[in-house]
Amino acid sequence: MNLIFATNNLHKLDEIRVLTHNRIRILGLSEAGFQGEIPEEYPTLEQNASQKAWYIYNRLNQNCFADDTGLEVEALDGAPGVYSARFSRIGELQYPELDVTEGNIKKLLAMLEGKTNRRARFRTVISIIVEGQETQFEGVVNGTIASVESGTRGFGYDPVFVPDGETRTFAEMNIGKKNKISHRGVATNKLVDFLNL
Numbered sequence: 194m195n196l197i198f199a200t201n202n203l204h205k206l207d208e209i210r211v212l213t214h215n216r217i218r219i220l221g222l223s224e225a226g227f228q229g230e231i232p233e234e235y236p237t238l239e240q241n242a243s244q245k246a247w248y249i250y251n252r253l254n255q256n257c258f259a260d261d262t263g264l265e266v267e268a269l270d271g272a273p274g275v276y277s278a279r280f281s282r283i284g285e286l287q288y289p290e291l292d293v294t295e296g297n298i299k300k301l302l303a304m305l306e307g308k309t310n311r312r313a314r315f316r317t318v319i320s321i322i323v324e325g326q327e328t329q330f331e332g333v334v335n336g337t338i339a340s341v342e343s344g345t346r347g348f349g350y351d352p353v354f355v356p357d358g359e360t361r362t363f364a365e366m367n368i369g370k371k372n373k374i375s376h377r378g379v380a381t382n383k384l385v386d387f388l389n390l
C-alpha cells in the first residue's frame with residue numbers, strides 16, 4: 194500500500210519512514226505530484242488535521258494522513274495552540290523585527306513573566322483516511338516552560354520546553370531521546386500500530 198503524508202516537511206517524512214521501518218511506501222506531497230498550499234482554517238488541531246487529510250484524499254484519491262501540532266500553555270488558556278507556528282505575528286504583542294521562531298519564544302516568555310504556573314503541553318493530532326474512513330490519534334507530552342532558553346538542537350519552542358521527569362529542554366536532547374517521549378513520537382507510534390507495521 195502507498196500512503197501519502199500531507200506534508201512538505203522532509204524532516205517529518207524521514208522520521209515516519211524510520212518509525213515504519215520502510216515497510217510501507219510513504220510519499221510526501223511533492224512526490225505525490227501535489228503542489229500548492231493546503232488549507233488549515235479551523236480553531237482546533239483535530240479539525241485542521243482532518244481538513245488537511247480530506248483535502249488531499251479528495252484531490253489525489255489515495256489513502257493519506259495529516260498532522261497538526263500546538264503548544265498549549267495553561268496560564269494562557271491553551272494559547273498559542275493552533276497558532277503556535279505564527280504566534281509572534283498575530284495579536285497585540287508582535288515581533289516583526291525578529292525571525293518568527295525567535296519572536297515566538299520571546300513573546301511566550303514575555304506573556305509568562307511573573308506567572309507561577311508555567312505548565313504546558315505539546316499536543317499532536319494525526320488524521321488518517323483509508324478507503325474513505327477517517328481515524329484520529331493524539332500524542333501529548335506534558336512539561337513546563339523554562340524562564341530562559343537552553344540548548345541548540347530541535348526547532349520551534351524546544352529551547353524553552355522541559356518535559357516532565359527531565360531537567361533538560363528538548364533542545365538539549367538528542368533527536369532519539371526526544372522522539373521517544375515527544376507528542377509527535379507518541380502519536381506516530383499509534384499510527385504505526387494502527388497500520389500493523
Ligand code: IMP
Binds near residue numbers: 261262363377
Ligand atoms: P506543525 O503543526 O507540526 O507544523 O507545528 C506547528 C508549530 O508548533 C511549529 O511551527 C512549532 O512552532 C511548534 N512545534 C511543533 N512541534 C514542535 C516540537 O517538537 N518542538 C518545538 N516546537 C514544535
